Amino acid sequence: MLCGQLCQINMAASNSRVDELTxxxxxxxxxxxxxxxxAKVHSVGWSCDGRLLASGSFDKCVCIFSLGTDRLKQETTFRGHGGSVDQLCWHSFHPELLSTASGDKTMRIWDTRSQKCTANIATRGENINISWSPDGNTIAVGNKEDLVTFIDARVMKIRAEEQFNFEVNEISWNKDSDTFYLTNGQGCVHILSYPDLELLHVIKAHPGTCICIEFDPTGRYFATGSADALVSLWDADELCCLRTFSRLEWPVRTISFSHDGQLLAAASEDLVIDIGEVETGEKVADIPVEAATFTVAWHPKQYLLAYACDDKDTYDRKRDAGSLKVFGFSSE
Structure with missing residues (x-):
């Protein structure tokens, strides 16, 4: 009886929260x-203090914007990469440090205070993804040939390389930085220990290609997005699937948790970005878009969602718009 009453109370609280967020x-x-x-924007991300937003593009540049009360202001443009900037990520507690992965076979570190590149590491392939460990000590960079390079961020030296014999799509660390996750073309999530890189678990997460992975800020959950158009939510300790989000109809390319872990944004080739409440899976909002969405990123302190789509120029439909957008400003 008591268990049933508790479930009803929890459900009522969750429904109330969904209504509040809606x-x-x-x-x-x-x-x-x-x-x-x-050219098209491939990746967006906020600094850990939320003051700056970065975008990386096929045009080989990285743009930095500052956030005002109701607007963005462009501060600087970083140039130096010889190829497309496919993914970027910020340091988890140094808000001035940004890392980028490029098709020019390098990984770079940029300092927004000095507005310079402070490190340029050559890697063995065209890089497509990057992940900075939460403890700030290691940067993992993955390339098109499914080789992941681990760089010691304290001395900017390559510490290890791991070649995988399957399609590696996206990479991530757990909150404690002692396990490393990657999604693959067989619908699996591989979990390795770090720094010894021993395989700990393989989760069959989806029937289709597992494209993206993201940890929530608390470390309790991680989510995966797949070619089967589903987003699945996982308990990080038990490694069990808690629920799925099934409102999109195309392969899920990008996902992001809000700062409090209560919201999960997901995007694809659907002409909408879906925002769901994590505990129930209920829809809270959606954002209409005009083209496939490459990247989404929640602000680390507010309900502001940065994203970039395959938008075309208003006057020349053959040209990329090269734009990024932020949703969630007050409309009153």
């Missing part, structure tokens, strides 16, 4: 757009 986004649905690149 109402919030009805008055916070304004979108700000920045057109700063000459």
């Amino acid at each position: 109402s919030y986004f009805k008055t916070h649905n304004k979108i700000k757009e920045q057109q700063s690149h000459s």
